[in-house]
Amino acid sequence: MKKFVPFLFFLSFLSVLFIGVGQAAADAPKLYLNGKPLESDVEPAVVNQTTLVPIRVIAEGLGFDVIWQKESKKVIVHNGETRIEFTLDDRTALVNGEAKTLLAPATAIKNRTMIPLRFVGENMGLDVYWDQKTKTVQLFQQVKPADPPPAEPPKTETPEIPAKGKLKSIEYNGLGSVILRYEGDVKANKPFVLNAPDRIVLDLPDTAFASDFLPEPPVKGTGGSLTVDGHPTLTKVRYSLYSDKPSTIRVVLDLTAPTNYTFTEGQGELRIDVLDAAGPAPSQPPATEPPATDPSKPPAKKxxxxxxxxxxxxxxxxxxxxxxxxxxxxxxxxxxxxxxxxxxxxxxxxxxxxxxxxxxxxxxxxxxxxxxxxxxxxxxxxxxxxxxxxxxxxxxxxxxxxxxxxxxxxxxxxxxxxxxxxxxxxxxxxxxxxxxxxxxxxxxxxxxxxxxxxxxxxxxxxxxxxxxxxxxxx
CATH class of the missing domain: 3.40.630.40 (Zn-dependent exopeptidases)
Incomplete structure (x- = not known):
């Protein structure tokens, strides 16, 4: 009941803060996840007294994958444990196959799918709070309650199984290669490609972040990013703790178009070479052969x-x-x-x-x-x-x-x-x-x-x- 009270207060406050439909964007609250701001090109909006938030930015901040199916106008959010399906202009969502009703239908605003905040909080494991001082919406991942202790606790505690490997760094060499350096035993899964938007995904099971890479142990779904300059399609490399049981790191290469790549495993290093946009190279005329020259005369052209x-x-x-x-x-x-x-x-x-x-x-x-x-x-x-x-x-x-x-x-x-x-x-x-x-x-x-x-x-x-x-x- 304690968790529900702040949420009710938050909803009642929003009804006072926003007046009617089409409220100015400047009045929209800022979103924070686990204390960190969520950057989005579309702010939360209030439609018919329901607060709508961009689902992609929240889901990806939690380590979920987001898939947009254009023909069916469907958005799929999943992380291996939870799968949620939304359809634009539909008030019914599927959560692991179970139909649930939304307070308002999924809505597209500036090409971003907006979902009622209350539904997001209840179905993606979030506590939602309104911070009166900073005028922000604070989202926190819920901490699952620990199992009750056994009737007769064992004499010695079973230690937590550590990750087999640690990711030490992620580097971009300026020529299309993303290099991951690690220590210990890292067995990477085969990379796979996701679309809308285009990206290459690499999972490292049984792997944690080295302390000199991320000094503070990250919360599940949090991590960092590396901006890439000068590549025709690769724009950013994101990394996060995708799962904590077992510790799994996910690395995502954000692309502007479908792109070919190669993946190479070496001792202490993993390498993804991002090559060129997928598809055949554009047709070009063959290189011009230099004209034949008379040795007795100076060349016609240099x-x-x-x-x-x-x-x-x-x-x-x-x-x-x-x-x-x-x-x-x-x-x-x-x-x-x-x-x-x-x-x-x-x-x-x-x-x-x-x-x-x-x-x-x-x-x-x-x-x-x-x-x-x-x-x-x-x-x-x-x-x-x-x-x-x-x-x-x-x-x-x-x-x-x-x-x-x-x-x-x-x-x-x-x-x-x-x-x-x-x-x-x-x-x-x-x-x-x-x-x-x-x-x-x-x-x-x-x-x-x-x-x-x-x-x-x-x-x-x-x-x-x-x-x-x-x-x-x-």
Missing amino acids: YKVVIDAGHGGHDPGAKSVLGYNEKELNLKIALKLYELLKKEPAIEPYLTRKDDTFVALDDRAKFANDLKADIFISIHGNSFTPSATGTETYYNRSDSKQLAEILHQHVLKATGFKDRGVKTAGYVVIKKTTMPAVLVETGFLSNKDDAAALQKEETQNRIAQELVAGIKNI
Whole structure:
């Protein structure tokens, strides 16, 4: 009865606070879940004396998944234990298959499904309070009462079973890879995709947050997020304690469109490579072949080649196991390539950066586009687990495939590393450039052998020389 009294007071207060339908948004209370604000582009509203709240923001804050079925106008909220189905303009909801009546029908406001607050509180395990001082609605997850003690308690308490693994960090490498580092024994479930909105979901059962990652033990449904900049579809990485029995962490990659990805498991690390928007690459005309030239005459045109040394300035890139930064290696190879291309009478080379300065990804692509360059080459070093090794090359559009295949074979010849293939990806510098463009991952700085070889000037010279040879073969 004690929990119901604050709720009744809250409802009576709302009837005084709001007057009629269509009350100004400025009067709408702010929502808080477990003491933290819930951000939403649609505020709570009062319709016919019933307070409606956006179901998605509350459900996702609790760790529920929300699915929108456009054709049937149905919203499904579930977390493995509870499944609730709402239908727009319908006052009946299904809770684990049981029909329940809403005080008001599910309503769409600004493309957000709004549900009566009272129903949300009663069916999603929430206590609802009105905070008079701050004018906020405070939602708290109910704490399940403990089981009564046995008639004859055991002499020794059974300790709680700890999680088998701990998540230490979540990082985004700036090139489409989300890396999860852990300690202990972590057996991740297979990632799966959800739509409306599009997202990739990864669950880590028997896993808790390491204390240096989240110092305070999170409440079920709470966690944090990592904002992603510069990727064509990946916008944010969210993580939360999805379940506490057993401790399960859920990681969600928010996307703006359906996107291809790969998932790799390594020792102490998990990696999701978010590639490109799903579907075939747009049709593009093949790369133009340089016209045949008469050796006795000067070339009719100089072919502009833009060399992009990845990272730079406050963005060091990957850290090599030998202590040097990726940005240093990338620049060394780029400068060597630049000097060699300057000696070619038919080629005019350009650098996106000549020293240790930071250049935004969009600015690198714009630089090449404004030059009306013929070729764009971005040079990088890779990083994953100590055992990962090899060279790989990425392209985005079909007009870049031939360039990627030719340069890849030449870089392989220079490094002698494992052939990891030619792949497609949506990296900004090869997606937003308008000419044939590739991104070359020379080797893995996380691998002792790769890092040692790439540190040698003779290897860097060979890579630069083979890139020249590849360019001249295009």
